Amino acid sequence: MDIQPALEQILSAITSWKESFGPYNPHPSTQIPAEHLNTALTNYLKRLEGNYPFFHPRYAGQMLKPPHPIAQLAYFAAMFINPNNHALDGGPPTSEMEKEVIKKLAHLFRFPENTLGHLTSSGTIANLEALWIARCLHPNKKIAFSEEAHYTHERMCGVLGIEHVKIPTTLTGEIDLNALEHVLKTGEIGTVVMTAGTTGLGAIDPIHELLTLRERYEFRIHADAAYGGFFTLLAYDEVPIIPFQAFRAISRCDSVVVDPHKHGLQPYGCGAVLFRDSNVARFYLHDAPYTYFTSNELHLGEISLECSRAGAAAGALWLTLQCLPLKSEKGLGPILKGCIRASKNFQQLLVSDDHWGVYTEPQLDIVTYFPYDGSTDTIDKTSQKLFEKAMNDPEDPVFLSVYRGKTNRIQQQYPKIIPHSSHARILRSVLMKPEQELYAPQLMDRLNTLLEEIR
Secondary structure, eight states: OOOHHHHHHHHHHHHHHHHTTOOOOOOGGGOOOHHHHHHHHHHHHHHHTTSOOTTSTTBOSSSOOOOOHHHHHHHHHHHTTOOBTTSGGGOHHHHHHHHHHHHHHHHHTTOOTTOEEEEESOHHHHHHHHHHHHHHHSTTOEEEEETTSOTHHHHHHHHHTOOEEEEOBOTTSSBOHHHHHHHHTTTOEEEEEEEBSOTTTOOBOOHHHHHHHHTTSOOEEEEEOTTTGGGGGGGGSSSOSSOHHHHHHGGGSSEEEEOTTTTTOOOSSOEEEEESOGGGGGGGOOOOTTSSOSOSSOOGGGGOSOSSOBHHHHHHHHHHHHHSOBOSSSBHHHHHHHHHHHHHHHHHHHHTOTTEEEEEOOSSSEEEEEEOOSBHHHHHHHHHHHHHHHHHOSSSOOBOEEEEEEHHHHHHHOTTSBOOSSEEEEEEEEOOSTTHHHHHHHHHHHHHHHHHHHO
């Protein structure tokens, strides 16, 4: 995608906008000599070369990739203005854009029209707000989440002073509903966090099955869909390629978090939190003697724990969804389907090769696997050695990550493997770029070459 014409259009439009307010002289203290800028910028760009190639399909390590060029352009344009979406006078246009994208996200999850929500600077802050509301509604009750849930929940419970209960998971990474029900019987749980896409395995908690338990016990459900939320687009296809029942059940949760800076193709940071009951706005009530006077309409700072928030983030998401709408058959949908096919293709290559074992079948676009061997101790050591070899190869690196797998899960899949300690390091690849659909064979060939070299 050639963005040069768009960049020129942005610079021209911003220049015209600035000139419409009349001329002024910039203060001398803000001016940087050209030679100083050139030297500093050259050094800066050189240092950026030390980054891993998150854009390239050979990068299959963590949940990292650049934002879509459309989002880059929108963010770039808004930065010249630097709107603050805390109050309407800080960014009237981008505040309206934020309200519009929140409506689109609410529609994605089949939440009500009057859903209360806003963007945040991260999924961590979005989940913080969801847990804070949970505490406000049930101040003397605990939060329950699985041991595979993101560590932010335990951390934020500590920040908020909320007691929490960690629920064991199945061997494939989903919350164990039998263990959860045992805890629910105590009546001490106010909110259960269900994860739609764990960051380790990409596992999907059975949200649809939890709805049955909610009929027997009184508790709220918060869906942490920070990673997997956008895959809800595919849950309503005629032939879904994801665990559709769990994603459809998000529509009946009390709150949901999603990170547009992951599969929504946005720059950091852009999270979002949505509440089914708009009446929770009462917990946000506050007063400031110098703001909220320019309009009687809702100021987003009135329903957000954060104060200053980048209007550029809202603008970037708004423009992205104009060009890549939240549709399964076009826009964002085909991109997400490419990621699913990438993980399926890679998994099939692993399954058909005797040198490899698959830890769990991918539910989204995260694949966990290991070099097959006779014992989990050897698997642990070989995985770490291969990871280091792949990442540090000066000529042809491949970027992976490591996951601490359960040895009983490995033996369940491969009974001939001898277990030793309770856990073993294995390999993990996040295939969140649709280009990796066609790159999977090259990734497989490279891993086989590296494995042969270290054995």
